[in-house]
Amino acid sequence: xxxxxxxxxxxxxxxxxxxxxxxxxxxxxxxxxxxxxxxxxxxxxxxxxxxxxxxxxxxxxxxxxxxxxxxxxxxxxxxxxxxxxxxxxxxxxxxxxxxxxxxxxxxxxxxxxxxxxxxxxxxxxxxxxxxxxxxxxxxxxxxxxxxxxxxxxxxxxxxxxxxxxxxxxxxxxxxxxxxxxxxxxxxxxxxxxxxxxxxxxxxxxxxxxxxxxxxxxxxxxxxxxxxxxxxxxxxxxxxxxxxxxxxxxxxxxxxxxxxxxxxxxxxxxxxxxxxxxxxxxxxxxxxxxxxxxxxxxxxxxxxxxxxxxxxxxxxxxxxxxxxxxxxxxxxxxxxxxxxxxxxxxxxxxxxxxxxxxxxxxxxxxxxxxxxxxxxxxxxxxxxxxxxxxxxxxxxxxxxxxxxxxxxxxxxxxxxxxxxxxxxxxxxxxxxxxxxxxxxxxxxxxxxxxxxxxxxxxxxxxxxxxxxxxxxxx
Amino acid sequence: xxxxxxxxxxxxxxxxxxxxxxxxxxxxxxxxxxxxxxxxxxxxxxxxxxxxxxxxxxxxxxxxxxxxxxxxxxxxxxxxxxxxxxxxxxxxxxxxxxxxxxxxxxxxxxxxxxxxxxxxxxxxxxxxxxxxxxxxxxxxxxxxxxxxxxxxxxxxxxxxxxxxxxxxxxxxxxxxxxxxxxxxxxxxxxxxxxxxxxxxxxxxxxxxxxxxxxxxxxxxxxxxxxxxxxxxxxxxxxxxxxxxxxxxxxxxxxxxxxxxxxxxxxxxxxxxxxxxxxxxxxxxxxxxxxxxxxxxxxxxxxxxxxxxxxxxxxxxxxxxxxxxxxxxxxxxxxxxxxxxxxxxxxxxxxxxxxxxxxxxxxxxxxxxxxxxxxxxxxxxxxxxxxxxxxxxxxxxxxxxxxxxxxxxxxxxxxxxxxxxxxxxxxxxxxxxxxxxxxxxxxxxxxxxxxxxxxxxxxxxxxxxxxxxxxxxx
Numbered sequence: 001x002x003x004x005x006x007x008x009x010x011x012x013x014x015x016x017x018x019x020x021x022x023x024x025x026x027x028x029x030x031x032x033x034x035x036x037x038x039x040x041x042x043x044x045x046x047x048x049x050x051x052x053x054x055x056x057x058x059x060x061x062x063x064x065x066x067x068x069x070x071x072x073x074x075x076x077x078x079x080x081x082x083x084x085x086x087x088x089x090x091x092x093x094x095x096x097x098x099x100x101x102x103x104x105x106x107x108x109x110x111x112x113x114x115x116x117x118x119x120x121x122x123x124x125x126x127x128x129x130x131x132x133x134x135x136x137x138x139x140x141x142x143x144x145x146x147x148x149x150x151x152x153x154x155x156x157x158x159x160x161x162x163x164x165x166x167x168x169x170x171x172x173x174x175x176x177x178x179x180x181x182x183x184x185x186x187x188x189x190x191x192x193x194x195x196x197x198x199x200x201x202x203x204x205x206x207x208x209x210x211x212x213x214x215x216x217x218x219x220x221x222x223x224x225x226x227x228x229x230x231x232x233x234x235x236x237x238x239x240x241x242x243x244x245x246x247x248x249x250x251x252x253x254x255x256x257x258x259x260x261x262x263x264x265x266x267x268x269x270x271x272x273x274x275x276x277x278x279x280x281x282x283x284x285x286x287x288x289x290x291x292x293x294x295x296x297x298x299x300x301x302x303x304x305x306x307x308x309x310x311x312x313x314x315x316x317x318x319x320x321x322x323x324x325x326x327x328x329x330x331x332x333x334x335x336x337x338x339x340x341x342x343x344x345x346x347x348x349x350x351x352x353x354x355x356x357x358x359x360x361x362x363x364x365x366x367x368x369x370x371x372x373x374x375x376x377x378x379x380x381x382x383x384x385x386x387x388x389x390x391x392x393x394x395x396x397x398x399x400x401x402x403x404x405x406x407x408x409x410x411x412x413x414x415x416x417x418x419x420x421x422x423x424x425x426x427x428x429x430x431x432x433x434x435x436x437x438x439x440x441x442x443x444x445x446x447x448x449x450x451x452x453x454x455x456x457x458x459x460x461x462x463x464x465x466x467x468x469x470x471x472x473x
Numbered sequence: 474x475x476x477x478x479x480x481x482x483x484x485x486x487x488x489x490x491x492x493x494x495x496x497x498x499x500x501x502x503x504x505x506x507x508x509x510x511x512x513x514x515x516x517x518x519x520x521x522x523x524x525x526x527x528x529x530x531x532x533x534x535x536x537x538x539x540x541x542x543x544x545x546x547x548x549x550x551x552x553x554x555x556x557x558x559x560x561x562x563x564x565x566x567x568x569x570x571x572x573x574x575x576x577x578x579x580x581x582x583x584x585x586x587x588x589x590x591x592x593x594x595x596x597x598x599x600x601x602x603x604x605x606x607x608x609x610x611x612x613x614x615x616x617x618x619x620x621x622x623x624x625x626x627x628x629x630x631x632x633x634x635x636x637x638x639x640x641x642x643x644x645x646x647x648x649x650x651x652x653x654x655x656x657x658x659x660x661x662x663x664x665x666x667x668x669x670x671x672x673x674x675x676x677x678x679x680x681x682x683x684x685x686x687x688x689x690x691x692x693x694x695x696x697x698x699x700x701x702x703x704x705x706x707x708x709x710x711x712x713x714x715x716x717x718x719x720x721x722x723x724x725x726x727x728x729x730x731x732x733x734x735x736x737x738x739x740x741x742x743x744x745x746x747x748x749x750x751x752x753x754x755x756x757x758x759x760x761x762x763x764x765x766x767x768x769x770x771x772x773x774x775x776x777x778x779x780x781x782x783x784x785x786x787x788x789x790x791x792x793x794x795x796x797x798x799x800x801x802x803x804x805x806x807x808x809x810x811x812x813x814x815x816x817x818x819x820x821x822x823x824x825x826x827x828x829x830x831x832x833x834x835x836x837x838x839x840x841x842x843x844x845x846x847x848x849x850x851x852x853x854x855x856x857x858x859x860x861x862x863x864x865x866x867x868x869x870x871x872x873x874x875x876x877x878x879x880x881x882x883x884x885x886x887x888x889x890x891x892x893x894x895x896x897x898x899x900x901x902x903x904x905x906x907x908x909x910x911x912x913x914x915x916x917x918x919x920x921x922x923x924x925x926x927x928x929x930x931x932x933x934x935x936x937x938x939x940x941x942x943x944x945x946x
Contacts, residue, residue, distance in 0.1 A: 103712070104712075104829070104830050104831025105830045105831055105862070106715075146661065147661050153658070153659070157634070158659065160665075161630070161634055178924070182899055182901070183829050183899075184828065184862060184901050185830070185861045185862050186622050186626070186631065186827040186861055186904040186905055187827060187901040187903070188619065188620050188905055188906065188907050188908075189903050189908060189920070190908060190916060190920060190924070190928060190945065191927075191928050191945070193924065193927070195669075196668075198665070199665060200663065200664060218719070238577075239577075242579075242689060243764065245764065246689050246691070246763065246764030247628070247721070247764070248720070248721070291716065291717070354657050356580070356655075358576075358577025385659075388658045388659055389657060390658075390659050428655070428659065430660070430661050430662050431657075431660065432661055433661065434661050439662070447662070447663060450649060450651075451664075451666065454666075454935065457930070457934045458664060461927050472663065
């Protein structure tokens, strides 16, 4: 059948605006967040789960491979097309009508095409928010299928923890709709099917509606920079602040001196907060936050944070070289500018790694020693969520470095980092970005054969037709 | 092959004490927590995952159906045998050697046969605990395969949220060991297989080792009883205390007047805490807890709780009829005595239901009206986790009531409660106890055919041999 017949049929289902085919119209859907991309047969834009089901059913019956696309902000090409021009995008960008707040349940039943920022903007007057803090602004459907973490994971967990329910369209000839959207916080009545669709890049089904947990917005927040006396003392600091603040500790982020310096260089409007002007080798951004204005003036959260830092100064292990409480807006602005600052410094080769918490600083210490020996001239500009074991391990290479033109060099570098992470430090090659096309080869290399076979069987049981950018086989 | 040959072979693997067959030895394994039970071919007691694998492989090759048994404390017969005498128990009671604490990661890699109380006793000196609060004392393997919740779910979540990793033995002819025990907090590299084994009653695999999240033990705790002016005002109270205490609110439990009264009657050593001596229709047990002694005397947690209750007295909706802060030990002793108190009152027909949070009190209100009309003489003695939507909906019938001998009466009562829960109130028939033999028929009746078929296919992919007390088909 020709493409024209497909388009005509799908326009009959979705209306003229529901299917895009023109070159200009397709551009933004064909290009991923990192500039890479592919070629689309067409873009289908359902406005409801039921329409999505009809699109998927039609494509399934006609052998058209579907790439579900949400905010298209992912960094691992989980929503980008291949180059064949035979794949179609199922975009969620019109699937953004339903927004049912259940105040008592502190939950929101929302169409998958809503942006994170829009969800939180609408919830602001309720004193509620969806507690996943990200630098980018994805849609909720993509967040679920990626299982994003973010900078407040330590307190609120990942998207998995905050997902109470889903509606999902399976890629079979019926476009079967699976309704798992009851919104219960407790329910143990068999397989918890929603877990299969969370964090698996939309390969097992298209997430079209989400029921998410909301949290009360904090009303008191205090932030501080902590400079550890050594990498090994970072865990002493984490332990001390967890001991003091428990679940009120909402952020414990690590920032390498290189990432800090590159960001200040790139954005001169940002102030160097260190009195000496010298940027330390490693800085911790700490946030403590409380839901209410429950304390009188003398016991506000800043004062308590000051007092806690005073106490840590007296710690017998002397973990602190420097520490000061500062304005949250300023400190978060710097934190959120890090990706841009690092990117500005050269060509970026980035990894989204995770480890057991105590292993992070050992890994970073090893890399600071060993990388320069094996790959001289490569700068480590890491930052990330050291409080939950995540590291955005960024390598920056000067743009004029000739080795960048050498695929074998870049591949050897990537492979050595991943192998060291997995084999020597028991880490993960994808903490919170998922697999995507970018990590397909690593998935293939490191996933035990038996688990691959089981994943493929699960795929055949859920969405046997072509769906998603990742192959689970 | 005769049973003797099986026993001899397994004793070769596990030693003499590793296989029990004598009538007296089998008794405790054959009887469930509610006195029901079945008949065992033998009990196999591996001491390691590798031994468990050998047992499972042998049974799988010889067509012996295995019932994994952990603490055997479950209330839905998830670990009890059938009556045929052809099933074997795989007990975890000797699988309790490994206890590897990772302080930095706040995690524990532990053999599945450890009791909850023993885990927390060993962690006490570290200031850490596994934050699932239960009245009973199960082993950790059973807790994972049941996904228990408990009285502090509101703050710490369920077992699923606190499970970082597992080792699992699959019931196939190899006794395949699946190693998912990396202990990472963030890892998005494909299907999160551990989710399949959590809360599914050991039907997809035998959980032999667990990596669990630990929390800091609270150092300041305050508890209060709150009496709402009406059922509808319970949500106003919950909202007000969440607003004030956020994640520091660790318990918001509902106790019906009947359950309260029956417990005081049964345990005369317990004091009636209400000045008037009259027990209200409904009481909320509230707990606020903090990790550290961070506040000076005037701002201790009791004082803040007092102040918060004062503020709620002034709430425009007048949600409070009575409220007072009391001794945590006393209030928790009553809370934990409720199951026994309720059981003492007559024959118990119990349900472990859950709803969206705002629906709980509507359901209870409906039942208080309607049950007495349809089933006169049946007393509702509910209590439970209203802060997360869970209700232990207990019906008490005087032991001398002749209708108890009438199976049809009891069945009609059970069916009406479950149907009303599921169809009219969007609830769940099992909040935190799992399916087990007890809920098999309800699972069969309410699970959509397509999901049943997918669960069965998943079962064939993981543990095709006979395993567990529940049939997922």
